[in-house]
Amino acid sequence: MVTSIQQRFAAQVGSTPDAVAVSAPREGTALTYRQLDERANRLAHRLLSLGVRPGDPVAVLMERSPDLIVALLATVKAGAACLPLHSAYPKARMQQITDRAGARVLLTDAVLRERGLPRTEAVVEPASDAAVAASPATDPAVACGPDAVAYVIHTSGSTGEPKGVEVTHRGVLAFTADSSWRASHQRVLSLAPHAFGVCAYEIWMPLLNGGRVVLAPPGEPGVATVRRLIAQEGITALHVTAGLFRVFAQAAPEMFAPVEEVLTGGDVIAPTAVRRVLEACPDTTVRAMYGATELTAFAAHATMTASCPPTGRVPVGRPMDGVEVRLLGPDLAPVAEGETGELYVAGDRLARGYHDNAALTAERFVADPYGPPGARMYRTGDLMRRTPDGLLEFAGRLGDQVKIRGFLVEPGEVEHVLARQDGVAHAAVVVRDDGAAEGKRLVAYIVPGAAGVCLDDLRRAVAALLPGYMVPAAFVTLDALPLTPNGKLDRAALPAPERPVPTLPSEELTPARQLLCGLFARALGLDAVGAHDSFFELGGESLQAVRLASRLEAELGVEVSVADILSHPTVAELEIRLRDLTPAPL
Known part of the structure; x- marks a missing residue:
């Protein structure tokens, strides 16, 4: 055995x-x-x-x-x-x-x-x-x-x-033995x-x-890199996060035509992006994946094809081999058919628990009253319902965990880091979705101490302690955090952060800089960008950098990597880098 x-x-x-x-x-x-x-x-x-x-x-x-x-x-x-x-x-x-x-x-x-x-x-x-x-x-x-x-x-x-x-090891063996991997997953691109x-x-x-x-x-994969690898290496399957899939679908949906299956997930999947890829690649299957690290990656999936594209929201789908799913109420009783319940997952794919954290392990990995003696189930914190045809459908989350760019984030961890910084009296971190093209983002609300606080220094301090996807996209200072009558944070009363104000160019721009400033502005959703404004200080994130790299390639006919943008974040700096990459004078 x-x-x-x-x-x-x-x-x-x-x-x-x-x-x-x-x-x-x-x-x-x-x-x-x-x-x-x-x-x-x-x-x-x-x-x-x-x-x-x-x-x-x-x-x-x-x-x-x-x-x-x-x-x-x-x-x-x-x-x-x-x-x-x-x-x-x-x-x-x-x-x-x-x-x-x-x-x-x-x-x-x-x-x-x-x-x-x-x-x-x-x-x-x-x-x-x-x-x-x-x-x-x-x-x-x-x-x-x-x-x-x-x-x-x-x-x-x-x-x-x-x-x-x-x-x-049991979880990995059960996951890799799933029957869905047998047909299309012989050459897998690791991104x-x-x-x-x-x-x-x-x-x-x-x-x-x-x-x-x-x-x-x-490094971070760009459209040109992934498209070239798919074509040159005979890639049969790959996984891209929902956010990156959306960028790829907008920039070059035809890039997936040689691929048998594209897996995507980690966040809400845009049905328009799926339809765009399936229309451009009628022989390619797009598979929505649901899971968590605690479930050894994926536990449920939904297959979409050109003949059966999503008509509404993309479903979570059906459980994979050996995975048991239960929709339960607060009393751990099954909810009625069609009603919303919290998703619990059982089976061999469950992780052992959390390292050196018995209390959290006991909270998230609970006894399974519907399984054999000693069986456990993982409490996902996701609310779901079953559609009439038996598919799981996402209905929201319990608690404070949120998905940012495909990563599960606890705003409380970011708050803890902020609260330890000099000059911060109080801090709150919330998730906002104000209709921006990139979806949800973290916003930090800061009450300064008596000596005040420099937000630029605070951002740099947080970036030195947390991964990039956990650094708030915006920082807002307040005299005090708004509270509800019972003393809790009044999230509805927190103001929307102001859009960053770029520096308008004081000098006449060359044609090359005019082009680059326009592309920066389009990627960031701003009216204008100055030649010395930092892409990331204006709110740019990795997915927007992927989109900018794709637009630069389309306009200039040169492959620009996300790393190029990371290391040359202003128009003036990137212009110098592009002179080395562009075959013709920029």
Whole structure:
């Protein structure tokens, strides 16, 4: 009986040793299943020599590359739990996650080592470590039970600290064995950071089913990059978040034509975006995915095709293999057919719980009164109802957790960070959806202390402690937070933030700068943008940067990456960068 990821992978190596397991087109490198297995074995032996024991966390901070896949596989082969760190996280957050997990060993690469690492007892750079190269290529044969932790993914937590979700080998094996992966998922494009729960689909699903992981270049993917990879690498399936899917559907819906299935989710999916893709790609299937890290990625899905497009809102759909869903009321009794209830999920895909947080684990993973003795179910906090044809349909959320750009965020964690900053007397963080093209955004309301507060300094301080998607898009100062008669925050009385005011150009702009200022303004939804205004200080976010990059490509015929915009956020700076990229004078 297969009880671990490494056992399942070993069986796949035996079946298809010479098939390509992972490729990195930008680097021009590829590893067969045998090569990946041997490299992972060497690194696993190195980890064991450093004293890594079964169940120990091993931090992994690496860019998207074949070495990353080797590191993840080697960690589970050593019987340890992967502790992935996102390279875009501030160093303070990485240190917080590493310290809380108790990780003594960190795996990294040359690029991220140069940027600075969190402190650990040992740091290994597998690509250049002589001890790794000298280690045996044989399987370390570390036994691992199905309930052992395979990896720990950290998400936003309401107490001011991220919470670590412990995903088990059992959960990964159940997820990757789902029957929906058998037909169209042989060449999967990996776009997401490995520190997010979708890694179960992008990495483990292909590797445990004989498919190929095709790695996108490091960083935020742009329209041109994804379109080229799909066409050149024969991509059969990929997952993009709902926000990114909307951008791609608007910019270049035909890009998905070679793909058999496009998975999307993580937030409300725009039905107009789905219809636009299906009209441009009638042979492509779009599949809506619902899930959570606590459910080992996805738990329910809804298939949409050109012959059966969404006519209204996109449904959550039906449960996947081995997943049991229950719509329950506050008393845990099933709600009547057609009524709204909270969604509880049971089955083998449930995570073990939250690392070092028994109280939260007991709150979210509760006894299942409808299952066998000892069974558990996960309380999602999502309100749903069943349609007459049996599909689950989203109806809202309980509590304060919200989805921002596809990430589950606890506004309370952002409030905790703000409240600790100098000059802040009181802080409140709410989600607003004022009809902006990008949907929901976080807004921070600040009551300054006696010495006052500089909002620019406050924004920078928060950005040094939280991931970009948790940094409020707007900061508003108030004399006092409005309260209801019973003393609670009166969210309805909080004012809408004013739109940022760009600097109007005082000098006459060249034709090139006029073009770029216009494109910046369109992407940001502003009337005008000055040549020295920062895209991000004017409220720009990653999805708007993807849209801007697409428009620059359409206007100039040159591929501009999101990284180019991140590092050159003003028109004046980007103009200089474009001179290096544009074949003709700009």
